[in-house]
Amino acid sequence: MRNVINSLIFCLITLFTSFGVMAHGTHLVAKTSVLLQLHIQHIFIGSSLILLLMCFTWAKASRSYSVATLALFFTVKSLSILVAGGISLLALLTNNLYFFNVESILLANLSNIIFFIFTIKLFALKKDEHNSYQLLLRLSIIIALIVPLSFLFSPNHTWLLTQISTSISLLALLYVTKCEKTVNVDLLKIFSLILIVQLSFNVLAYLLYYLSFSAHIINCVDMSAFWVMAIMVTYLMGHTYFCQLRDEKLAQQQVMSSVKTSELAQKELQILQDESQEQLESRVQERTLELNIALQELEAVNQELKEKNTLDDLSGLYNRRYYDQKIVAEFRRSRRNLTPLSIILVDIDHFKNVNDSFGHLAGDKCIVEVASMIKSLLRRSSDVGCRYGGEEFCLILPETDDKGALALAQEICENVRQQQVYNNENVIKLTVSCGVTTYQQEKEITPEIIFEYVDKALYKAKAAGRDQVQVMPIEKINLSS
Template identity: 45%
Template sequence: MLLAVSGTQPQQRISRGVEFLPDATSRMQVQDMLDNSSLHWQTEQSDLLSYGMQKVPYWFRYQLPRLDSREKWLLEIDYALLDNLEVWFFDDQGLLSEYATGDSLPFRARTIRSEKFLFPVPQSPGPVDLLIRAQSSGSLKLPINLWQAEHYLVYSGEHSLMMGIFFGFLAAMGLSNFFFFLTTRAVNFLVYCGYVFCLGLTLLTLHGLAYKYLWPENIWLQGRSVVLFASATMLFAAIFSRELLPVRRFSMALDRGLLMVAGLFLMILLLGLLLPYWLTIKVFLIVLIIAIFFICGIGFWLWSKGVVVARLYTLAWVALLSSALIASLENLNLLDLDIRSHYLLMFGATVETVLLALVLAISYNQQRQDLFEAQERMLHKERQLREAQQQAQDDLEYKVQERTLELEITLRELSQSNRELEERNTLDALTGIRNRRYFDKKYVAEVRRSRREQTLLTVAMLDIDHFKSINDRLGHLVGDECIRAVANQIRLHLRRPADDVCRYGGEEFALLLPNTDAEGAAVLLEAIRQDIGALQVHTPAGPVSLTISVGFSTGAVHMDVDDNELLEQADQALYRAKAGGRNQVQTYNKESGVA
């Protein structure tokens, strides 16, 4: 490892001399880094640890300078969008401390609750070696700074003040334009308000402030927020450009082009909810660069046509979109900057919001004047049409109410008929209990609930022993009486509302016992078996004694388990009960098939 510069400075940037290693397999562990001397580490020669869009993790190692032991030191990684970040500190004696963080973990998991990644540097009499594993689904950067704790507190306070002023300015601009919309009902103000707020949320996310203050527990939103809010920002930008500038008056093709740009960013926003972040952010950055040139080109073209608002509009967008273009090129690893691209975006956003607010005010005044003139021309026609419109509206409302009442009556009758039909279709005509159709639906529902809540579910299959012999000797009417008697006896034992017994087919019954463990199920099923064994069924052919065989299976359904597994296991247990002499209860056992 390389030795860094003196550790007496209050703040040091760590870049040159850092060794890095891409982990193409994504499987290497920290012990592999320590034990394997054959790894081909590369040494960073530039002032920036930036590697563009990388899906694989990168390992970094560095030997920290000897630090003043009288001071507390912090290691800062000034990039808030790392998905996974693991840090180890070693000395000659071994591991000093280790940390795991990143925005794939809840914000509360961070050692120091900061929007940036901060780690206390452990004290050691000897050199301290730093090992880092970093992974990002977007751009992979690792701006590392070493700080004296006291100096960092001063810097953090100044930085927070600057952030507060900037985002307070954006919030004030957004809210003021929202109030303008409420009072004027001018859509341009609402679109501009949406643009400013989405831009603010984008910058809050890039700086890690949104994860800290707005959704510290929402990992899913944090992983997609950049592409969602940035796409929403450009969507509002395209709509705002189309509404503010008289594009359609000069070129319908360019007007359709702005609609297409808005549609592309809307599509990226929707895809950002579904597709992986690494894919959507690449598509977004490419479309963003094209949109920047397209929107600025329209502004310059309208400027050349003598459109007054196009001049300030173009200057405003050049300020922001130039900074956005530079940020996009840096994220694609096509450009190296000495200043964080986030701060360029803040500067561009400040200039742009001020100029656009001025353009919006000028445009609104012009639109208001045009509107007043148009209103004067329309007043006369409006008075003539008002009475006819009111009469037509009254007639329409009466007809709508009449048809609505008829429809409500019809729907109520249809709903009642459907409920009655559904009830009849799920009852077994012979026994009065639920039938196979009902069981199939209820079984699927209980399996899904068990999988979702990880609760136990018992499925039992019951079969009347030697039923075919009863049918053959005594007739089907006697067999029907026996089936009814068994169904009634089972139903008497089910006291919980969630428990269900269904006639599965012929002389076979199925039981669903949610939230029931194997021991409880065995007690219940054994009681059912004994009571049926003691039962004398009174039939036209005389008293008939019955026995049943029972097989059941109990378990919590896991994600990788087939829905029918519990049912199949219960059926196997029933088969073993019949093969073992009948008149018994068997439970499924994973090792031997059944107990």
């Protein structure tokens, strides 16, 4: 509070001096400006320490790796801003301006790399979005290589170099959030808003730099950007933590309700055992029926939870996780019973053009329509349709030979070709490409190898012009090539 009051007093002194004695007060205004800068930096240091203490305490209490990474990011980012404002840790060891230059770029780029790590952990990119993970990994290596190259740049260009690397990092993260489709939509919106706000501050800093504003004003903009980001990211983590607690609480309530139901039934059953034998038999039957109903309800709830974990929310088909489990089970059953096992891989043609022309909501609607059509064509209960990822669908057909699989794939192509998706006043026409392969007890074959065959068949259909079916027999291809 004392620092804030002192800052206000110095602001008033600066105003009165500039309006009262403009001709003779230049030296006094400059001195006041320097003192004001020092007080702002002191306020920034104190508030940053409080923020870091809160983040590390939160990380320890929740045992969250993401929060610990976030605290480390705030630490390095605040040090980077202080170095840009003239407060250097290396000043205690050396007076070489080039070492100060390296320190500024090192802290700025290190903060960007740490924020990449935070993003990878928050959205589980390494597990679910391998392409986005590889993009951030390569960009981190490039950013790290900028540090030794900073010796080649003049200290006057240090700030501009750090701002460019930060802007590129923010744009890369925006691209990653645009490609991410497996997490909560609200989480993506909040994270994208954080990145857009930070880019806006970067643009403002560029304008101030090229309009020759003082380094103090630009440093104040960096401090403001840091605090806006700290507030928004803290809200993001709080929202995520709240959703986790809410889901855990609902699951605990369901378990407790089931336990109480079971305990109540057991108590009533114990009371009935103390009564006469005739009453016991009749009441045991009634209570047993009630207990069976309660257990059936519990089983239904457990089955519903299981389906939520294995179903894709958008398409209604099974998800990639269920496919990985089901293909192994059906492969073993096929090998044990000596029956054929066919796989169909379906991909919507030119799906990126649909998203670019009509929007992602229209793209989602197309995925839903195609998935609904595929589900209607799977007439056997043993056939399984999965959304493998994006606009790709994978069908597992037990006890189905290559002719049956080819006929189904051609039927899917024909139905999609005749299907029209209506989006407002627009009519979207779709086509699909299909790859088909059949496992017929060939030696040294695994589920992974079967998928490689069907993937090559799909690639062949794409290369041949799309909107068609291509069959790839297992014995006629050399995967090592």
